Amino acid sequence: MENSSFGTPPDQRHTTERCRSLSRLSLTNLPVAPAVDPRSLSVGVVHLGLGAFHRAHQAVVTERAAVATGSTRWGIAGVSQRSTTVRDQLAPQDGLYSVLERGLGDPSIQVIGSIREVLTAPEDPDAVVARIADPAVSVVTLTVTEKGYRAAGSGLDLNDPEIQADLTGRPPRTVVGQLAAGLARRDEPLTIVSCDNLVANGPFLRRLVTEYFDALGKVPSAFETTRFPASMVDRIVPATTDADRDEAARLLSVRDEAVVVAEPFLQWIIEDDFAGARPAWEQGGAVLTADVAPWEQAKLRMLNATHSMLAYLGALRGYETIAETVRDEELEGLARQLMTDDVVPTLSPPDGLDLAAYGESVLERFANPALKHRTRQVAMDGSVKLPVRMLGTVRDRLAAGAEPRTISLAVAAWMVYVLQTPDLDDPQSDRLKTAVAATSNPTQLVDALLAVDSIFTPDLRDSTLFRELLINHATALTN
Template sequence: MSRLSLTNLPVAPAVDPRQLSVGVVHLGLGAFHRAHQAVVTERAAVATGDTRWGIAGVSQRSATVRDQLAPQDGLYAVLERGLGDPSVQVIGSIRDVLTAPEDPEEVVARIADPAVSVVTLTVTEKGYRARGDGLDLDDPEIRADLTGRPPRTVVGQLAAGLARRVEPLTIVSCDNLVANGPFLRRLVADYVEALGKVPEVFEATRFPASMVDRIVPATTGADRDEAARLLGVRDEAVVVAEPFLQWVIEDDFAGERPAWEQGGAVLTPDVAPWERAKLRMLNATHSMLAYLGALRGYETIAEAVRDDELAALARALMTEDVVPTLSPPDGLDLTEYGATVLERFANPALKHRTTQVAMDGSVKLPVRMLGTVRDRLAAGAEPRVITLAVAAWMTYVLKTPTVDDPQSGRLEAALAGVSGAAAVVDALLGVESIFTPDLRESPVFRDLLVEHVNALTA
């Protein structure tokens, strides 16, 4: 079967990609970006006819995405799987693909290009190389960038690009971090201060917060076969997604930008209530189901939700522990939102693997769960269900021989020679990069963790 390309288009993109010029650089060209921001950017171009906002995508690690997209002229399909028949749409908004390890200078040149006025990021929590509230200046990759090599880290790339610019940028983080825009600004500020050279445009550069939501499971061979059947051509870069898509962006831009609100995004003066509801309800529940589901041998999140006991725990997590900590934004009914979350997780067409969701727990826990624990303890409540979610992570780390986590070495060292629930809890609570002193010193939190870990390991 022939390959998808500009000369082989059974289903044409909504906008002719040959008419698009590059105005956006995206760092972190994974499946989520291709199923989310790239789709909204193309919809905005359809709605406005503005062709200035093609995307130059940067793969931060491997050349896999470049090798998939280059023979296809940057084209790929989004295979939507809902409760009905799947549908497929070809997207053409990505006009160039770079691989940072192979061509770091070109990445910086793209960010510095005067035609580019927006940079977006989906590099996962660990891609920011943070420690606590600031940049981890001891990170070996950060240190290497600071010594003058062509930068390989996203913070180094942004700083180097800004240093070459005359006009400021808008830099939009789309990762699951609390106040992700201001947080990224602080990391870049830490970097340029350590470098001793603050770019002239830094103060005028804007870092709006944003909140993103769409379930994008890893693409399988069966997904590629299904897309080929629907398209009539082979697409090696197809991504899979649910029908639901949400993007909430703080209305704070340094210059021109895509009309994302005409592509389905919500622009608001305050992202925080949306972000908090999503992180604490959807993301925390997702992680809890991943850990508990994996411990019970379930391969996918949908299988875990079909377990009546786990589904009941997921509902209890949201209603008993999370909702009391939230002040919802106008237009968001938390009860309805919680029900929608579980409906989406139960979608049998999305084979979102528990082990995939369980990755990188050490950087996910602080932003998804520990804020809820802290708020409930401050209110004098017993955070029983959210603590079960944390205990499930501890048990998962204990029982997984090679846990996929940026701090895996630190976690293994903490658990070396440890046995018994209380010792496991104390060892992991002692990892200061995850747990703050107030949580380590809370007898209520520790006692609940010991109770839960003891039950989960029995």
């Protein structure tokens, strides 16, 4: 879409016009318009978890789908679950923001206009429920990270104080409570798409909502026909820095406080199981399939597990970014070894996915020096990431009678990272730091963390081979 009100290209502006770099993004001062006029969009999607990943991923695909189809009914109402930061950034910018892509060449930038409303759950939880209940909304998507589901093992943590508070009737502030309250007020079915790194995330979320309704003692009729398709997402989205904001201002000639940074690669695999109307995401670059599981398992075990291992080993060696870590020949070799020796034997790849080529592409993406993905950012929330990224591989290798040597190194690196990181960023940080406080050698460290039953199941705790591997690796890492 062309519109002269968006201004002339930056290289044609006079010096005085460049003062606009001090202003905020708006439709009246952009040199290039969003691909879709955001003023034409009505809200048809609610997204829970309005962080950088969603803005660089699902919101981009949704806008591309709107461009391809001309549909204007799929604007997004985004919900920030915790802070007002995103709302405060986007509100003065008419909901507009930019995606700064950093690859091996020059960076590129695009302005996205698909987010039409921003709600902040702690400030107005009733508004969140009302949006989910809105008959014009037929799809809810989620990126709330693994810990946002408030699960314990394979089910809902009914002892979680926030879940308990929602169950007592307050305006809900947990995602499961929000979904349940919205469904209770709907006559129409809904499609709820989890986009977090959880195994079989759609069925898993359905189970959590089912257990929530069971605890309430009442199941609304709309829930019976609501669908929870599984999905798998992939794009590296590092934390935005001031340098990124400066780069975006240079490219746009206006200041964008909400810019997000991403690699050029983007993948979204979605189970084709919807209750009603939806955006034509497949025309925006997504892949719809009957079975997400093989795609999901390959990504979790190859990309995500390798990412986490590099984060822990890199942080222990003092590397600030993943790219620096991959440039360490020993660590790059261990990452490749993790995938080829331990992970690939456990996978049954989907048609069209060459696991060897996929593994090489993973390392190439991690080595992108322009992204500056911080090791400490990737290392956070290890207690919820380990079970879905690494421990399944450990079980499968042990069941096959194999020695899971490299994946055990990844787990041991997490254990040493827990021990050596004073300000551990993890939902179970208090429990973990208490567990390791009295340890004085690698054996005690391993035994103390293996005893954390919210992470390690009895089959792993009772494996002599796994324990010995962990002790050997932890000893080497602490010497």
